[in-house]
Amino acid sequence: xxxxxxxxxxxxxxxxxxxxVTDRIFLMIEQNEELMKEYRELAHSDKSKRGLNSRLGxxxxxxxxxxxxxxxxxxxxxxxxxxxRHSII
Numbered sequence: 001x002x003x004x005x006x007x008x009x010x011x012x013x014x015x016x017x018x019x020x021v022t023d024r025i026f027l028m029i030e031q032n033e034e035l036m037k038e039y040r041e042l043a044h045s046d047k048s049k050r051g052l053n054s055r056l057g058x059x060x061x062x063x064x065x066x067x068x069x070x071x072x073x074x075x076x077x078x079x080x081x082x083x084x085r086h087s088i089i
Contacts, residue, residue, distance in 0.1 A: 005035060005038055006055075006056060006059060007059070009025065009028060009029060009032075009035060010025065010059055010060055010063045011063070012028075013025055013028065017064050017066070017086075017088060019069065019072075019085040019086055019087060020072065020083075020085065021060060021064065021066070021086060022056075022057050022060050022080075022083040022084060022085075022086070023072070023075045023076055023077050023080070023083050025056070025060055026053075026056070026075070026077035026079045026080050026083070027076055027077045029077075029079065030077055030078065030079060039052070039079065043079075053079065053080055057083065057084055060086075061084070061086060064086070064088070065088070065089050066086035066087065066088060066089065067086060067087050067088070067089045068084045068085070068086060069084075069085050069086060069087050070084070070085050071083070071084055071085065072084075072085050
């Protein structure tokens with residue numbers, strides 16, 4: 001996803017921030033046809049997908065000023081295999 005699109009997605013997230021915010025943002029991407037198209041273009045290989053997902057996770061943490069509290073290996077989103085759970089600092 002382009003930086004502009006990524007920031008737009010993160011800033012448009014208007015639900016209550018909870019420890020599964022990363023999973024819920026990836027679900028938002030899945031449910032938006034335009035964002036999924038961009039995601040697929042950028043995540044054309046496993047390596048690029050891991051890098052993209054990592055960058056998105058870091059941006060989410062920074063945007064909402066969150067603290068990592070441990071991994072979850074059962075995401076609802078099909079775009080990720082795991083995600084970092086967060087608490088508000």
